[in-house]
Amino acid sequence: MIRFEQVGKKYRDKNALVSNNFHLQRGDMAFLTGHSGAGKSTLLKLIMLMERPTSGKVIVDREDLSQLSRTQIPAHRRKIGLVFQNHQLLMDYSVFDNVALPLKISGYNERDSGRRVRAALDKVGLLDKEKLSPQVLSSGEQQRIGIARAIVNKPKLILADEPTGNLDPALSAEIMHLFQQFNQVGVTVLIASHDLALIQRLQHPVIQLNQGRISGPLSVMGA
């Protein structure tokens, strides 16, 4: 699903990523770890085409991203469900409208969109909050709304950048359990996280980044 071939990324003179190779198979779930500044975010940005690599090739869903022009980026992003650490919800939208945003962009009509949004909200257990503003929700609930928005389009790939960064351990475990559920039905999931204790319990492959380098082949930590 995701393949990096000799990928490097330089910001001015600083190397953020240095010639990295890895391959995440379709239907896999993996963690991306490393201390802050190790290049986790850069790696996710390359997959989202928020950045272009300085060298090498990034292939997502059999598509070489270097071949995509600026105008093709939106279609590429619509294939990926993205979950942020700070959830990136729009506070002047209702919960429902936040989750419906990817569907609206894809041109769904109100009826189909409503059905899908409610299914996604049901999935994260917040169906009764659709009319509220995200502002009145707890941070755990806000993160779940963010997840509902990421899955509402039924993407084949979910990327999450520190999705549990602001949550307590119980909530974090709950969120991770949601991602595992998505993975069980065939969705490829890549989660950037530095919550090593949690990662170890979950028994999924780990991509470890160290100063812009993947410090070893995919491994299952603690296995």
Place this chain on the structure above:
Amino acid sequence: MAFFKRRPAHNASRSQPESPAKRLLREHKEVAISSWCRLWQSPLANLLTWLTLAIALALPAALLLLLSQAQHLGKQVNQSSHISVFLASDVSREQGQLITGQLGSRPDIAQATYISAEQALADFKASSGLEDILTSLTDNPLPATILIEPANTSLGPKAIATLTQQLRQQDPIDQVLVDMEWLDRLQALLDTSERFTYSLALLLALGVLLVVGNTVRLQIESRKQEILVIKLVGGTDAYLRRPFLYAGLWAGLFSALIAWVILQLGVAYLHPPLLSLAQSYQSDWQLQGLSWMGSFNLFVASCGLSVLGASLTVGRQLRLIEPK
């Protein structure tokens, strides 16, 4: 987990397939309505912008309106221009009438009217109010006159000049007067006003573009977070542009409406004094308000400029907002 199950062919989860054209139409309708609703979230700020635009539109529109009517009036004056032919003092009444008859039969003269010296004096007495002084004169100082109305004045000042030249060369004719200079001046004045109005309209159109552009830039700035998120979940540029273009359209529509009201009020205000001015010249000229066509043009120009201003800004501004 049932949620992620992809339904088989034809995407049965959608109620019914929608044609791309229908979908685009629905999306446009949705954006038009939502950007309309957004207008009323900050009505005062919008009203001020519309007023600014309306003034920028009403000024050149008013000048164009006045200009077109002045040109119309100028044409009328031109067509009613007479040539006064003064006969030499030793020409008798019979001779004068004979010449008048000859002139009247020329193809380039529509009408020639003989005014005897006595009649000219009587007319002058009546219109000048100098009756006492004129009565005390022993001799009539006024010559006999033939008033000539040229045919085909639509041929312009040149034809009149040629006719005048030919008349001057005729023998018993002492002097030929035609107020060509005055007509030339009027024409030059109208041409100058026309150019001035067009330049002003061009400058103010540029002003409209800048005002709309700046308003849209501020709107984009205030919705930066929303734009970032929409870009991240895969919103296309066209999708992002649309609400701002509609905001431009609404601004154009409302400012045209305000400009139209300003113009009609202005015409109503100017009408009475202009009417009495025209009447003092025995003219039935009246200041007309905007016609249906003029109103239509005003709305098209306003909406066109506003949407253009919005689209010139929105593309550039949206490129500046990229998720980092």
